[in-house]
Amino acid sequence: METASAGARPLPARPGHARREGLKACLPVMIGYFPVAMTFGIAGTAAGLTAPQVVLISALVYAGASQFLLLASIKAGTPWPWVVALCSLLNARHLLYGPLLSRFLPQALGARLRAAFLLTDEVFATALQRIEAVPPGRRQPWLVGLGLGAWLTWIAGTAVGAYAGGGLEARFPVLAEAMRFALPALFMALVCQSLRRGLWLPVGAALAAAAAVAAAGYATLAILAGAAAGCLVHALRRRA
């Protein structure tokens, strides 16, 4: 698997350095996460949760789509079993991340299970792009640095939103509005970086299929439809 960072400098040998390099690689994710987490903090307190409750949810669940689903369910009065079932569907895509990353990680199960908690969409995407450039012995600490940076940013953003978000939005509405664009921009950048020779058609098919399903109002299904369409087009091209 080629990466956009194929020309990256080799990492220093010590695990501490690898963790710091992972943290540096996390910077784009942090920029994307903070405003979204802040939005969750603001919306959580507006939904009737206390600020410590909102922060605790971000720390424990650590899945943006599921957390926003939780808030929508509070507002709509959706029964909790339904909320949990929907959360399972939302998270089904995570099952595909492990197989793609597992060949880059050490075999020790404990280390893999610790890394698994940190494996969000964005951490997975960044790791998939860059982990191949990391020396094999340093991949675990690199991934932990990347994942911890994202997790702590998510918690910090939630806390800022829950405790001070209302005041910030009132004082700097233009900045707050612009920062909401960070997440779409992050995904646009990641898609562009994943494009390489031979992948334009499958990725184009994935975008088209996912866009059609998302436009019909099924955002979660759109992700799975995009993945299926991309794989199908790739398989058909290989056979042709």
Added chain:
Amino acid sequence: MTGGLAFWVAVAAMAAITYLTRALPFILSARSRLLERLSREGSALAVLGPALLAGIAAAVIVPDLLPAGAGRPLPYLGGLAVTACAVRRWSNTGAAVLLGVAGYALLRALLLQ
């Protein structure tokens, strides 16, 4: 509806399910033939990562472009174009995101005054 036992049981269940969906492939990967096939270099599923990314991107972006979404397609599309050009030019995701956000804010100020 918030703060009761049922609410926190649901939150705990969501946390457990989220973790399990992330951890299960690692638990199975040592023995699972299916997962081995999924992760094999050069397999038809090698495109899965980029395709998933494209799917997530569409799921995030498209609802914002619909009339019921953010309702400001020109600055939004402009911001995405700035992001794409920046990341293709410099291969730096963080810088591209910041430039994209700045481009979006600028276009929004210019077009929606």
